[in-house]
Amino acid sequence: MTSRGYAVARGGTALAVLGAVLGALLVTVGVVRHASGAPGDRCDRFAAEAAARAREVTGTGERVVVIGDSWSAGLGLDDPGDSWPSRLPGSVHVAGFSGSGFSALASECGAGVSFAARAGQVLRGGADLVVVEGGLNDHDRPDAEIRAGFARLMAVVEASGRPVVVVGPPAAPARAGSVPRVDALLADLAERHGAAYVSTVGWHLDYLDDGLHLTEAGHREFGDLVADQITLTRR
Incomplete structure (x- = not known):
């Protein structure tokens, strides 16, 4: 994937947009957890970690926005800024929220x-490419819920007019039994919406003890594997 000279948001405008996005995320999580009775301390921590990861912009060139879960947020790493999106070429902006x-x-x-709920905010700063990574946290959700959420997400991304690559879930040992169903469903949904899909089920990766x-x-x-696949999808 090479830089194509697209204009990107810079300076005060970019910082203002980022600040608004992070502030909205923290407020949203606070409202949602109180309304739903969700575990407050953990949700607050996830929101703070998401905000910290969003401030870590890596690389230069075309603006790449990554929307994802704990893998994008870098949960479990000494430096969350080293999470996998940092290996992608371009100016990479990460909107990762653990458990999402x-x-x-x-x-x-x-x-x-x-x-879907976060996509509109994170795309306000612009994007030349949108990468959506996830599926492991959908392991116990019905197909209908995944379809509905995917449709809502794509409605936002398609409205932005930006190309999108969906990166599916790998066969993480803790959830390997449910991954094939989610992978097949996401592959079908991506095709229906005209998005590129990267299946990661067969990838052998190094996991933490969990x-x-x-x-x-x-x-x-x-x-590195995702970067290679994105390059292939864009040829």
């Missing part, structure tokens, strides 16, 4: 942190 997914109820923190999150080496492996 395509379906509205994938996260215990409520529908306000789903991919069998769900990646080690630092695993993030490097995953990021």
Whole structure:
């Protein structure tokens, strides 16, 4: 994936947009957790970690926006800024929230942190490419919920007119049994919406002891593989 010289938001405008997005995220999580009775401390921590990761912009060139879950947020890493999106070429902006997914109820923190709910805010700063990574947190959600959440997400992304690549869930040991169903469903939905799809089911990665999150080496492996696949999809 090479830079194509697109204009990107810079300086005061970009910082203002980022500040508004992060502030809205923190407020949204606070409202949702109180309304739903979700575990407040953990949701507050996830929101703070998401805001911290969003401030870590890597690379230069075309503006790439990554919407994802704990893998994008870098949960479990000493430096969350080393999470897998940092391996992508371009000026990479990450909107990762631990526990979130395509379906509205994938996260215990409520529908306000789903991919679709966050997409509008994170795309206000512009994007030349949108990468959506997830599916592991949808492992116990019905197909109908995943379809509905995917449709809401794509409505937002399609309205922005930006190309989108969907990166599906790998067979993480802790949830390997449910991954094939989610992977097949996301592949079908991506095709129906004209989005490129990257299946990661067969990738052998290095996991932490929980069998769900990646080690630092695993993030490097995953990021490099995703970067290679994105390059292929854009040829």
